[in-house]
Amino acid sequence: MFKLVNILFASLALATLARGQTAGTTTTTWDCCEPACGYTSNLSAGARGPVRSCNKTNGPAASGAQNACFSSGSNLAFSCQTYQPIIINSMLSYGFAGHGNTATATCCKCYQFTWTSGAAAGKSMIVQSINAGGITDTDFDIYTPGGGVGDYNGCTAQYGAPATGWGRQYGGVTSDAECYQLPSNLQAGCHWRWQWAGGDINNWKITYKQVNCPSQLTSISGCTPAPI
Ligand SMILES: *[C@@H]1O[C@H](CO)[C@@H](O)[C@H](O)[C@H]1NC(C)=O
């Protein structure tokens, strides 16, 4: 009888844990482009932004700057070096990500996820969505330098990266040692993937839910979503 009750409580606890969580995946990116949430027209309902974008040397993008991935003029907007992951402790990091395919559904919202597969199984991240598109709706495309330029490459214009970015176009560098190919201001965020997460992160499984944003993230991005 006691055993039965214990089993009942254990299953109830599991059900509670799983409630409100969605299954998803993680991938990586660092394309140097102005993020999609840098356009006011892309923000989610009630968000105040847009997210910051930067000039070539990581100062604030000048007014009227055009996305470096779709323009070759002289006043270009790139993503900012401050979008690298931030280690909180050995089990939790903060950061930024592209999430889903519909910018107006996700832009500036924050999510907490826990890996359920891969070397980081059991570790968590709280990320703010600053980009969207080119992934599945349950994927988080984590901003980590050397994470692969993907469909668009602003890193050649910003940093003189190879034509398909550092490492593979999709997935980027394949080892911690390759992080030394990156400019020095981006190396810490590249090492984060190999040293903190313990591997390449691509297609590792997660469960996630939306959370309110830590002020540490909104103060970097300059964008605040509607409270949940
Ligand atoms: C970027 O912005 C900073 C700060 O305003 C400025 O000092 C720097 O000259 C700018 N860089 C470029 C390439 O425009």
Ligand SMILES: *[C@@H]1O[C@H](CO)[C@@H](O)[C@H](O)[C@H]1NC(C)=O
């Ligand atoms: C973001 O907004 C721009 C400009 O309105 C648009 O061209 C682009 O497709 C949008 N991106 C996404 C992912 O919705």
